[in-house]
Amino acid sequence: MERVAIIMRKTVLIPLLTTCFALAGCGQKAPEAPKTCEEVAAAVADGQAFEELTPQDRPEIVAYLGLSGENLTDAALWMDASAATVEMVAVLTAKDDAALKALEEEVRVFWKDLTETYRDYAPDEVPKLESAVLETRGMQLAFVLCKDAAAAKSALDAVWKSNTNSN
Numbered sequence: 001m002e003r004v005a006i007i008m009r010k011t012v013l014i015p016l017l018t019t020c021f022a023l024a025g026c027g028q029k030a031p032e033a034p035k036t037c038e039e040v041a042a043a044v045a046d047g048q049a050f051e052e053l054t055p056q057d058r059p060e061i062v063a064y065l066g067l068s069g070e071n072l073t074d075a076a077l078w079m080d081a082s083a084a085t086v087e088m089v090a091v092l093t094a095k096d097d098a099a100l101k102a103l104e105e106e107v108r109v110f111w112k113d114l115t116e117t118y119r120d121y122a123p124d125e126v127p128k129l130e131s132a133v134l135e136t137r138g139m140q141l142a143f144v145l146c147k148d149a150a151a152a153k154s155a156l157d158a159v160w161k162s163n164t165n166s167n
Contacts, residue, residue, distance in 0.1 A: 041077075041091045053087065075090075077090045128146060
């Protein structure tokens with residue numbers, strides 16, 4: 001009788017434990033979808049006190065930054081539309097590795113030209129240009145001009161890290 005009880009416990013216990021372990025794995029969060037450029041730009045803009053930033057639409061982004069629009073799958077640009085300051089948050093998502101390299105080069109050309117323009121126009125804005133944040137993560141590129149580059153970088157790291165966490 002005792003032997004039958006042991007066999008019954010094993011017969012019931014093993015499938016029960018297997019089911020419990022399988023269900024425990026279901027409780028983990030699935031990885032989040034990549035952040036949109038607008039979400040990343042908002043997180044960076046919220047991370048510090050910018051001048052008043054105005055969001056731009058895609059045609060304005062492509063024209064202002066001098067980009068090849070065919071390389072983009074998503075884009076956001078928040079900038080001081082008055083041009084009194086250089087402050088901006090630009091976040092671009094490339095369609096592939098080659099497009100990302102091309103976008104980075106186009107942003108570097110824009111950055112260089114803007115620096116030269118502001119040296120004469122508003123020299124007090126040049127320190128923001130000299131401490132600009134240009135970072136990539138995956139297929140996204142972020143270019144931030146602001147008073148506190150360390151805060152911008154920290155906000156970028158936080159929003160991009162939250163995208164890779166699965167807990």
